[in-house]
Amino acid sequence: AQSVAQPEDQVNVAEGNPLTVKCTYSVSGNPYLFWYVQYPNRGLQFLLKYITGDNLVKGSYGFEAEFNKSQTSFHLKKPSALVSDSALYFCAVRVPNQGGKLIFGQGTELSVKP
Amino acid sequence: NAGVTQTPKFRILKIGQSMTLQCTQDMNHNYMYWYRQDPGMGLKLIYYSVGAGITDKGEVPNGYNVSRSTTEDFPLRLELAAPSQTSVYFCASSFLTGRNTGELFFGEGSRLTVL
DSSP states (O other), rough: EEEEEESSEEEEEEETOOEEEEEEEEEESEEEEEEEEETTSSSSSEEEOOSOOOOOOEEEGEEEEETTTTEEEEEEEEEEEOOOOEEHHHHEEETSSSOOOEEEOOOEEEEEEE | OOOOEEEEEEEETTOOOEEEEEESSSOOSSSSEEEEEEEOOOOEEEEEETTTEEEEESSSSSEEEOOOSSOOOOOEEOOOOOOGGGGGEEEEEEOOOOOOOOEEOOOOOOEEEEE
């Protein structure tokens, strides 16, 4: 079965430090992977996606993600965290040939302290 | 473009009542989705549609119905509301071609409480 796991419910980082939000996936075939961010009482906003090609994908707000096929991971990273990055982050995988739907991880709460 | 618009934003229902959550998009997207979000559970797919007149069940369809009579609108109907349907509901849309690489665009959510 296709699935996505975000092993950390919460990640705490000091402002200016690098951040990593972890994601692993299980899918048959080539995965299409996505990261979304959700601010309080808002909808999800698209950050970046991996379809094919370069394993390092760059996205919005200075975020990037590294696709690792051997470890079936797609970790979200940012070199220098901002307090305004504090939000709920979701990793998602697209299920092949099933209506384009996304399967989401349970989310990771990122807290960046000054 | 307004994107994906959901109404209402908040609603309280009594057990056994019915209601419809409205969703409309103005991006001419062919695919539309309804997800529910519960704390610590991520998003679960309720129903989705690949085009007008075509709908299909997702992971958690029980207690819900949908229709897609136009490209723009994808309402979600709750029949006989139960406390287990207390959740935040998100509508999303996407433009997908054969490779299905497009991202989803989400509405702002509808917070439903069933008492």
